[in-house]
Amino acid sequence: MTTHRIALIPGDGIGNEVIPAARRVLETVGAQHGITLTYDSFDWSCERYVKEGAMMPSDGLDTLRAYDAILLGAVGYPGVADHVSLWGLLIPIRRGFQQYVNLRPIRVFEGVPSPLRSAKAGEVDFAIVRENVEGEYSEIGGRLNRGLPEEMAVQEAVFTRKGVDRVVDYAFDLARRRRGVLTSATKSNGIVHTMPFWDERVAERAARHPEVRWDQEHIDALAAKFVLAPERFDVVVASNLFGDILSDLAAALAGGIGIAPAANLNPEREFPSMFEPVHGSAPDIAGLGVANPLGAIWSAAMMLDHLGHGEAAGRITAAIAAVLATTSVRTPDLGGTATTDEFTDALTALL
Incomplete structure (x- = not known):
């Protein structure tokens, strides 16, 4: 059994909906591959900025340094300027931890025109x-x-x-x-x-x-x-x-920015790397339960691969491809009617 400590930063908007979905998938595949992930969640977000004047505490990087990886949902919300949210959280993490590679895979899946x-x-x-x-x-x-x-x-x-x-x-x-x-x-x-x-x-x-x-x-x-x-x-x-x-x-x-993952990598592994979907906080649909979790789930697969679990990561990406190719389950951004939970249910069932 291999154990990794993961810092969760759900962030703003739909980040609070897609991170739980990604965690469900991680727990499913982890149980099948002898991988235990322990989580600590941090409320670092625009909401925190409005209340306390900072996106994260002054010792935020010191707190994150002890973790094996960081899984982030989304950052940004109306009323807080984008440069404030970005320079208050993402960029300090990327630069403080020398995450000098931003890796974004691009793939056209069968079933997503x-x-x-x-x-x-x-x-x-x-x-x-x-x-x-x-x-x-x-x-x-x-x-x-x-x-x-x-x-x-x-x-x-x-x-x-x-x-x-x-x-x-x-x-x-x-x-x-x-x-x-x-x-x-x-x-x-x-x-x-x-x-x-x-x-x-x-x-x-x-x-x-x-x-x-x-x-x-x-x-x-x-x-x-x-x-x-x-x-x-x-x-x-x-x-x-x-x-x-x-x-x-x-x-x-x-086929849509909702499916896109990203990895902010420190290839030398001197610091934790950070994984995040690209789609942003989508305040127009936040709280409706219809956010596409695919980008967060694919980002979680990239995290597993970075942590040395390539086979488990490959099973997640294969399941993503299978649910899109063999079922009609789609969230609204992909032309369907499925909720975030329904899409995640279909994916975990294939796993």
């Missing part, structure tokens, strides 16, 4: 590796002359050799274990300093991975090719901003 006629199940299956702690989302910059005609805002992008090399190496290694193809997102024809630097680092690291065929695409052309020919991609590596945009676009192409 893509908005693209050409995107078919079994053909579209790739991964986006997003640099997660530096790049365009730096803290360097500021505002000057507020309220005056001369008002200005400056935001500095920060790319370091270490930061680029480590995420690119991760992406090349992932491509080696998949189909052996990597695409680097760039915009070096318009961004004159950081993107040529990114390209140089990718080219140098590529020489260390001769078994992987690689190319680079300007971000505007790459976005178009995601739409025109998503089946051509295997692993896409991108900076923080580019990876953020591409991963949401790709999730939509795969």
